[in-house]
Amino acid sequence: MVSDEAAGSSDEDGSGGEADVQDCSRINEDRELKDKLLRKYSGYISTLKHAFSKQKKKGKLPKEARQILLNWWNIHNKWPYPTEADKVALAESTGLDQKQINNWFINQRKRHWKPSENMQFSVVDSLYGPFFMND
Template identity: 50%
Template sequence: MSDDEDDLQMDFSLDQSGSEGLDMMGFGPLLPTESERSLMERVRQELKIELKQGFRSKIEDVREEILRKRRAGKLPGDTTSVLKDWWQQHSKWPYPTEDDKAKLVEETGLQLKQINNWFINQRKRNWHSNSQSVTSLKSKRKR
């Protein structure tokens, strides 16, 4: 064999031994030591923590979206009963102050926007129609 053929043969044998899981000396697969395994585990844990922190806001956004979609439409009964109680107590002027809204947010666990929307919808459905019917009754009585 020529020198070039020897070099090719040597390269080939090294490639083959590596693919069989042997080290360069042909002694078998290289296994990490206990300290290397410990280091690799620490690095893996640190990367996991960094990834969680880096994607925390995205994860929270996805969670909120899932919760929003799950409860789209109707609010839980215990939540609406708290809002309806407030509504009953303030039926003449059902416009909660900012302090009232903050208390309702705390009591119900809803977001401020949900509280605002509930009162807007409640007034549209019940209060305006009731005040119009009262107004129309008064006007009929005057005739």
């Protein structure tokens, strides 16, 4: 035989049932709200999805602009850090924003420029002084 305590009381079953009913009610309300919003704004959502799918990546800079930047790069390949005046002039001649000019030079230096060893030592010496001192 099983006692009433081992089987559980009827009070415990009732409290769990109320919570389940509230959860179901909340889920149904959420679903109704979602359906209502989708009906009302589905046209806008599909338009936004279409617009975002077109805007993935703008792509490369115009060929003429890249050529102007590369010409500057080739002339100044030992120290490819344009001054602010250079950046303004390059922006005017290429039709690009200064931010685009800056980014192009940052990427170009990372990908294609390695300072010579002499230059690295001279930069370090100018920052910290000569490594070896004469006695």
